[in-house]
Amino acid sequence: MKNISVTLRVWRQAGPGQPGRFVDYPARDLNPAMSFLEMLDVVNDELTLKGEEPIAFAHDCREGICGTCSLVINGKPHGPRQGVASCQTYVRSFEDGQVITVEPYRLRPFPVVKDLVTDRSAFDKIQQAGGFITVRAGSAPNANAIPVPKDDAELAMDAAQCIGCGACAAACKNASAMLFVAARVSHLGLMPQGQAERDRRVLAMVQTADGLGFGSCTNQYECSAACPKLISHDFIARLNRDFIKASFKAAFRSEPNRVVGD
Amino acid sequence: MAQLDSRIPPGPLADKWRNHLASMRLVNPANKRKYEVIVVGAGLAGASAAATLAELGYRVKSFVFHDSPRRAHSIAAQGGINAAKNFQNDGDSVHRLFYDTVKGGDYRSREANVQQLAEVSVNIIDQCVALGVPFAREYGGLLANRSFGGAQVSRTFYARGQTGQQLLLGAYSSLSRMIGSGGVQLFTQSEMLDLVVVDGHAKGIIVRDLVTGAITRHAADAVILATGGYGNVFNLSTYARGSNATAIWRAYRRGACFANPCYTQIHPTCIPVTGDYQSKLTLMSESLRNDGRIWVPKKAEDRRKAPGSIPEADRDYYLERMYPAFGNLCPRDIASRAAKRVCDEGRGVGESGLGVYLDFAEAIGRLGENAVRERYGNLFDIYHEITNENAYHVPMRIFPAVHYTMGGLWVDYNLMSNVPGLFVLGEANFSDHGANRLGASALMQGLADGYFVIPNTIGDYLAGQKPSARPSTDSAEFRQAEDNVRGITSRLLGIKGREPVSHFHKRLGHILWQYCGMARNKAGLEKALQEIPALREEFWSNVLVPGSGDTLNQSLERAGRVADFLELGELLCRDALVREESCGGHFREEHEYPDGEGKRDDVNMAHVAAWEFQGDGKVPLRNVEPLAYEFVKMSVRNYK
Ligand SMILES: Cc1cc2nc3c(=O)[nH]c(=O)nc-3n(C[C@H](O)[C@H](O)[C@H](O)COP(=O)(O)OP(=O)(O)OC[C@H]3O[C@@H](n4cnc5c(N)ncnc54)[C@H](O)[C@@H]3O)c2cc1C
Numbered sequence: 001m002k003n004i005s006v007t008l009r010v011w012r013q014a015g016p017g018q019p020g021r022f023v024d025y026p027a028r029d030l031n032p033a034m035s036f037l038e039m040l041d042v043v044n045d046e047l048t049l050k051g052e053e054p055i056a057f058a059h060d061c062r063e064g065i066c067g068t069c070s071l072v073i074n075g076k077p078h079g080p081r082q083g084v085a086s087c088q089t090y091v092r093s094f095e096d097g098q099v100i101t102v103e104p105y106r107l108r109p110f111p112v113v114k115d116l117v118t119d120r121s122a123f124d125k126i127q128q129a130g131g132f133i134t135v136r137a138g139s140a141p142n143a144n145a146i147p148v149p150k151d152d153a154e155l156a157m158d159a160a161q162c163i164g165c166g167a168c169a170a171a172c173k174n175a176s177a178m179l180f181v182a183a184r185v186s187h188l189g190l191m192p193q194g195q196a197e198r199d200r201r202v203l204a205m206v207q208t209a210d211g212l213g214f215g216s217c218t219n220q221y222e223c224s225a226a227c228p229k230l231i232s233h234d235f236i237a238r239l240n241r242d243f244i245k246a247s248f249k250a251a252f253r254s255e256p257n258r259v260v261g262d
Numbered sequence: 263m264a265q266l267d268s269r270i271p272p273g274p275l276a277d278k279w280r281n282h283l284a285s286m287r288l289v290n291p292a293n294k295r296k297y298e299v300i301v302v303g304a305g306l307a308g309a310s311a312a313a314t315l316a317e318l319g320y321r322v323k324s325f326v327f328h329d330s331p332r333r334a335h336s337i338a339a340q341g342g343i344n345a346a347k348n349f350q351n352d353g354d355s356v357h358r359l360f361y362d363t364v365k366g367g368d369y370r371s372r373e374a375n376v377q378q379l380a381e382v383s384v385n386i387i388d389q390c391v392a393l394g395v396p397f398a399r400e401y402g403g404l405l406a407n408r409s410f411g412g413a414q415v416s417r418t419f420y421a422r423g424q425t426g427q428q429l430l431l432g433a434y435s436s437l438s439r440m441i442g443s444g445g446v447q448l449f450t451q452s453e454m455l456d457l458v459v460v461d462g463h464a465k466g467i468i469v470r471d472l473v474t475g476a477i478t479r480h481a482a483d484a485v486i487l488a489t490g491g492y493g494n495v496f497n498l499s500t501y502a503r504g505s506n507a508t509a510i511w512r513a514y515r516r517g518a519c520f521a522n523p524c525y526t527q528i529h530p531t532c533i534p535v536t537g538d539y540q541s542k543l544t545l546m547s548e549s550l551r552n553d554g555r556i557w558v559p560k561k562a563e564d565r566r567k568a569p570g571s572i573p574e575a576d577r578d579y580y581l582e583r584m585y586p587a588f589g590n591l592c593p594r595d596i597a598s599r600a601a602k603r604v605c606d607e608g609r610g611v612g613e614s615g616l617g618v619y620l621d622f623a624e625a626i627g628r629l630g631e632n633a634v635r636e637r638y639g640n641l642f643d644i645y646h647e648i649t650n651e652n653a654y655h656v657p658m659r660i661f662p663a664v665h666y667t668m669g670g671l672w673v674d675y676n677l678m679s680n681v682p683g684l685f686v687l688g689e690a691n692f693s694d695h696g697a698n699r700l701g702a703s704a705l706m707q708g709l710a711d712g713y714f715v716i717p718n719t720i721g722d723y724l725a726g727q728k729p730s731a732r733p734s735t736d737s738a739e740f741r742q743a744e745d746n747v748r749g750i751t752s753r754l755l756g757i758k759g760r761e762p763v764s765h766f767h768k769r770l771g772h773i774l775w776q777y778c779g780m781a782r783n784k785a786g787l788e789k790a791l792q793e794i795p796a797l798r799e800e801f802w803s804n805v806l807v808p809g810s811g812d813t814l815n816q817s818l819e820r821a822g823r824v825a826d827f828l829e830l831g832e833l834l835c836r837d838a839l840v841r842e843e844s845c846g847g848h849f850r851e852e853h854e855y856p857d858g859e860g861k862r863d864d865v866n867m868a869h870v871a872a873w874e875f876q877g878d879g880k881v882p883l884r885n886v887e888p889l890a891y892e893f894v895k896m897s898v899r900n901y902k
């Protein structure tokens with residue numbers, strides 16, 4: 001494959017709450033084996049040398065696992081290819097002469113910090129509300145004391161692969177975080193270890209997501225399509241079942257400190 | 263001269279940790295909440311430490327430069343975590359894991375620390391399973407294992423090819439729980455830029471908020487650094503792009519000794535470089551060597567032929583040939599150097615000639631494509647994403663890349679540095695892996711340090727500190743440290759030179775890879791020791807850092823880190839030059855056996871080199887901690 005040149009139409013925004021706009025930058029003579037982020041590196045060095053501010057974009061592992069990268073490329077979170085993150089997008093996926101728009105996630109719970117960088121701390125808050133199994137270090141039973149059927153462990157792992165990038169919410173018309181919540185709730189709910197806190201977990205996480213301004217799920221499944229790990233929307237159905245069951249139980253329980261408010 | 267007291271407990275090896283636990287001073291539960299502990303870093307080591315200390319009742323402040331603790335570099339670990347569970351009934355034991363680690367480290371680690379690690383390894387798996395880590399399982403529902411390099415037993419636990427991710431999410435979930443309950447205060451996008459030492463003790467840090475540029479002071483009764491390794495000093499490596507040495511380097515400049523910086527690990531199985539724009543090298547997990555066979559053509563003229571067209575008789579499965587007992591699973595340093603050797607002989611494959619084949623044809627024939635997919639599917643996917651090649655049909659091409667750093671801040675048995683009150687965990691310290699780390703042992707060490715060692719040993723230090731006697735952040739030491747940080751930032755922004763930061767990082771990387779990479783020699787190291795200071799000088803007069811200090815400024819962040827790498831790189835070469843032997847990842851061409859194996863010098867070099875900062879422009883002091891092998895006999899590593 002020959003080297004190509006493209007035009008990047010990039011969202012520039014100096015800071016939170018400030019107005020932003022698209023600016024075009026040429027990216028020339030690109031080796032198809034180059035990654036999309038490496039292309040941005042090269043453009044940024046050119047901008048630096050011209051005395052302009054480079055484009056801020058989030059990245060770290062550059063191999064699709066840390067969930068830091070979060071570009072919306074040609075309108076799609078993580079770009080044209082399914083099942084990969086922005087950092088695993090390569091120049092070979094584009095054509096010579098193409099105009100490529102690059103913008104940040106756009107949803108209220110993830111405000112723009114600068115250019116292509118958004119604040120996704122809302123996802124951490126959802127985890128802090130209940131995305132865990134309470135175990136003090138030192139108190140765990142022997143690892144093989146609890147057998148987990150292989151199929152359950154595999155299914156749990158399918159859900160546990162979530163990298164927390166936020167593409168699901170960014171792809172959703174309603175800015176729903178349900179795939180993210182479902183992945184965690186399903187992973188822990190499928191394991192015997194996760195049963196004790198199962199009801200409390202699902203209620204707390206869903207409630208927190210609502211409180212942070214994420215919308216509700218209307219079963220469009222844009223989330224799964226945008227997910228770099230292709231996490232299945234079946235987990236959302238599982239989440240809904242868990243949620244209904246837990247809400248029902250909570251409504252009929254009379255303990256004073258239950259998780260769901262009235 | 264620094265005081266290097268390793269504080270190894272007396273008594274027989276197997277009893278040391280237990281005896282130590284029983285004899286350390288304790289902080290009573292009501293007093294714990296009076297102590298504040300700063301934990302910098304929330305990878306496996308930092309997240310497990312912060313969560314566990316908060317569970318115990320200490321007040322914890324957790325700092326990360328990432329936007330979420332879940333993004334630490336630990337997330338990227340693929341292959342697995344070791345533990346001496348002996349679930350396979352294949353003869354494993356705490357002692358065997360201890361022994362394998364000491365031998366794998368080429369007899370350059372501290373016996374007592376390795377024993378502590380091996381002993382707590384069994385608790386780690388229990389803890390992780392209880393946290394819901396979805397480890398691979400057998401049909402009976404019990405845990406599965408795989409084998410890794412440098413061991414003849416199967417003791418590696420794994421979660422597909424995403425073991426680090428699952429372990430980190432486990433530790434992150436505990437950390438999140440403690441943040442939710444108020445036990446831990448989390449500071450994201452907050453980079454520690456200096457250590458504050460008051461009356462000889464570590465009592466705080468200076469932090470820059472990467473989003474607003476605000477510089478703040480934080481006091482504590484003890485400071486823990488769990489900030490990861492320094493492999494990005496080479497620019498290209500398997501590390502995440504943001505991994506850096508700034509926290510440990512600035513602590514070094516405040517008096518913490520830096521031990522064995524030249525012990526760097528080059529991983530044999532990474533995807534080869536394609537061009538100058540390259541920003542990172544992707545690891546193909548060592549676990550692939552369980553089923554993949556490594557080869558190059560026997561004849562240099564075959565190296566451009568399609569691999570499938572080269573008949574068996576014309577292939578050189580060189581690891582199987584040279585190391586029949588361990589074959590493709592020999593330790594990393596040996597496998598990396600062997601790859602370099604065959605490429606130096608002109609038999610390397612791929613565009614650049616810097617590559618060898620990792621071939622799954624035999625495994626697919628034996629197990630079927632589906633079984634191979636089940637074991638390694640995500641790795642094959644990664645390979646495909648990057649190279650556009652289908653490794654189920656054509657062999658992977660791999661080449662060694664910088665992957666891990668065994669060196670780090672010097673610590674004693676309690677994981678405390680020579681600066682009292684400063685503890686160092688995980689890859690940031692030097693303690694357990696000697697001159698070479700075995701696969702799947704870094705994750706083990708990170709979690710051992712965080713879940714089980716520090717929660718016990720920190721009490722012994724704090725018990726000697728008056729509760730709530732933290733110095734005020736208005737003190738002169740804090741002011742001076744803050745001024746130092748502000749000074750560095752404004753200097754970097756003020757140079758307004760002609761080259762971007764990346765330019766200097768690349769050049770530093772080239773120097774180190776060439777003269778201080780897989781093979782080192784005196785002349786090369788001396789050359790590097792001339793070139794690096796010159797490059798550093800050029801950096802400080804010609805770097806161009808755009809933008810300002812009071813917004814998100816990624817160029818400024820990187821500039822600060824590269825400035826530190828430019829100093830650390832020099833120390834690395836200096837250490838490599840003085841270490842007149844070959845051991846583990848440190849291979850000096852002057853010291854080899856006729857068959858190309860590294861030759862240790864146990865008479866003169868069986869010690870830790872702990873470098874002590876003496877001031878800018880001064881040669882650092884090389885302190886020595888002798889390594890007394892009481893329980894293992896040092897011998898020539900033999901994997902044949
Ligand atoms: C690709 C890859 C695969 C690997 N696979 C394996 C494997 O299969 N098995 C194995 O055992 N090991 C593996 N390793 C090694 C292992 O992953 C690491 O050694 C280990 O995860 C390091 O953990 P850590 O907690 O010490 O540091 P890290 O995970 O690197 O965490 C560092 C933390 O420190 C923070 N930090 C750093 N500096 C600062 C600062 N100045 N201010 C504030 N915060 C800071 C960061 O934000 C981060 O939270 C692999 C490594 C790589 C590169």
Ligand code: FES
Pocket residue numbers: 058059060061062063064065066067068069085086087088163
């Ligand atoms: S940079 Fe880590 S997932 Fe893309």
